[in-house]
Amino acid sequence: MGLSFMRIDQVVMSGDGFYQSMAYHAYGQLSLSSFVLQCALCLASIALAYGVRHWALVRLRWQGPWLRHVRSGIQTMGAAVVTVLFLSTLFWGGRVLGLSAHDLMVLWKVLALTLWVLAIRAGGWFFRHVLHPHEVLRIFLHLFEWAAVAVVVLTFFGLFQPITAYIQAIEFSIGEQVFKGANIVTGVLMGVVALTVAGQIADVVDRLLQRYARQETIQGNDALILTRLFSMGIFVLTLVGVLVSSGIDLTTLAAFAGAMGIGLGFGLQEFVVNYVSGLYVLLERALKVGDYVTIDKITGRVVQMSSRALVVRDAVGTESLIPNSSVIKGVLQNHTLSNDDFRVSFLLKIADVADYPRARELILQSLKNAPRVLPDPAGDVLIASVAAGEVTLETSFWINDLHNGHKGLISDLMFDICMLFRSEGVLLASEGADLFASAKALTPKALGTEWLLR
Template sequence: MEQKLEVAIRFLTGWLNTNVLTVSTGVQWACVAGTFLLAAAIWGGLGRRFSQWVAENVSNVLAGAILRALIGLGNVVGFLILVQVCVAVFHSLGESPRVLEAASNLAVAWIIIRLLTSIMPNRALAKGVEVSVWGVAALSVFGLLEPITTFLEGLSFSVGEASFNALGAIKGLAMAALLLQIASLASRFTVHRIETIKGLTPSLRVLMGKAVRVALYTAAILFAMSSVGIDLTSLAIFSSALGVGIGFGLKTIFSNYVAGIILLMDNSIKPGDTIEVGTVYGVVRAMQGRYASVLTRDGKEYLIPNELLISGEVINWTYSDSNVRLKIPVGIAYDSDVEKALELLGESVKSVRRVLKTPTPSPQLSGFGDSSVDLELRVWIADADQGVANVRSEILLNIWKLFHENDIEFPFPQRDVLLKADSKLAVTLDRDGD
């Protein structure tokens, strides 16, 4: 290892003496730095003006994105032009402008790399790819790529029975990043295509989208590991043993994931359904691998584990039909006109917009209570996701107004007390004025 380091240090010292620590190369490096700063200063003001013009005059999204990418490269183009002027000057003086030509080639490489990575949705990853690829190009231009790769190949290490070198590990990481980005783009495109297919239920679309993502990402990771030289057979044996141990510790989590797959397959609960689980009543916003997101009318979002939706009692208000019947009990006094009260119950829903005309509202006499004649109004609505308490409240308010306008009395609890003849309880009537 020490011998390899000594060789690397000698090579680096020789390269610096040849390419940096000479008068000619020093002047060229100064020209590179000066032209870069000058191009940045010139393009600073022009670039802002062009960007403002594009924002005000270009309405097409694609054209605007392309123009903004080109504006972002304006300082590099200016640097390239100024460097070419310096190259011409050095040629006229009979000097070899190796550094300037290398800087020119790197500027061209940077322009190409930026244009190619502009289509990547993940800007952080795109920036990493830009820097990495341009760094490799810079090493190649200055003749450092081959010595560095040879040095990295000599740095080997072992993990169990598998042996790796530093260069292979770097290539594997780069391959993994590239493949994961390709898998991300492919999964987004595929999921978008799945969402446009007619005839698929929302839950089936979610299930197919998740399956595509898992398959693509798994294939990308396995291919990257194989490219590094990892034996996938030994990995399978290890993962099987590890999976058994993890399975016992994470049984609840895995059961939730399995329950989520079952829910997506049997289509019993899907995004957009109005469900009731215990005291939770709301609309299913999303079906995730481990839980379902349910948004209630008061703005609370409950994350209900999928296992609970499988094993517990769930009321799906919109499972096969969006129509829902509401029962509104009403009591009237015994001396009130029952037929008139039933008629008024029917009129109370005419001004309620959310009550359906078909099936028609049905006022009924449901029984005789201790203190009241029990009536019941049955109505249908088709938008339970918008709440049922608000509809019930509006109907009850109309009933209150109509009953008071037509002298229909609401009952209150009454008790009859019977005193037997032989009772020892004395009753005294106290009248005012007597």
């Protein structure tokens, strides 16, 4: 007994197409009742396996990265695993009852077929969830996985050879270039495999460069430039190699490249402009991931730099996609280009200008006690404006951890300053206005004639 599902031991597999398949010869080797019973058991095992998989996915609500991988594994391979268990139980149960492997050939061959399908799906799951490919590569992996499953199933029923013969017979020409069906299918399959491998290599190179960038071995912008150039180069070379191996003449390929260039000039012009603009921004080092910038009245931190656009996250968490061409054409304000120092300021109003020296001293004391405020450059407190009943003070200071936010820091400083003002008798503008209103309410005119008679 082997794991081959394409032949039966000691049986000559004659015939063409379906009549050469294992399924047809098993029908001829077994009695009708045995063949039908085993087919029914196989179908019931597959149906029960999908039912068990559905039950497991509904009942098991797991969280966490590794548990999500387990759940994904159940979704991908669960039905095949349960089918293998059911068919193995039925097969070895029949052997215990005294039946030979030849008598149970349908169960055994379907079990072998399911093991091959399980191996293919397990390989696809491994590449998708362990190597972490991006979405395009996931699509390619799905296509390759299901193509392999289709080949296995069609071979089991003897339909793969007739289909390949029909495809090989296809032949047509466009101009002087002759296209054959076999070359087209081979080129598509090679393209899926080659682009999947090339994309995975590019992804691995990207991760290595990003890791070196985090270790400050190379700059982050240099890592992005190398990643994009390497990805573009490997995909172009892979595409050219697949087209040449598919039987396309180099002259035709050159004409195709010229037509593609015209198409890029019109249909994909904006994409090309953004791609080139992104490379220019990286080469110019105008900004990098983590910088705090203002572009087109959008202020926030750069969290991603893709081939087409920047992703800027503002203070409330909104992420804006800004095309790379807008960065080149518009005004870019990088608040942390040369260093991470960032100036923060806020306003406070006190009631009396005579309290300014004491208020300034208390505010500077509060800034000195705040661990996030930089001692150099030193903070300062200036009079911004003077009006009736109020003096506006502008407090400014520097921080170098803007990624932690600054509104919470301002709130903490204001609270600390107000508590110091209260303990030292420095009145805020609103408190001074309240005291003035209270004093005005105690004038003789407000108290009336009863106050005069006392």
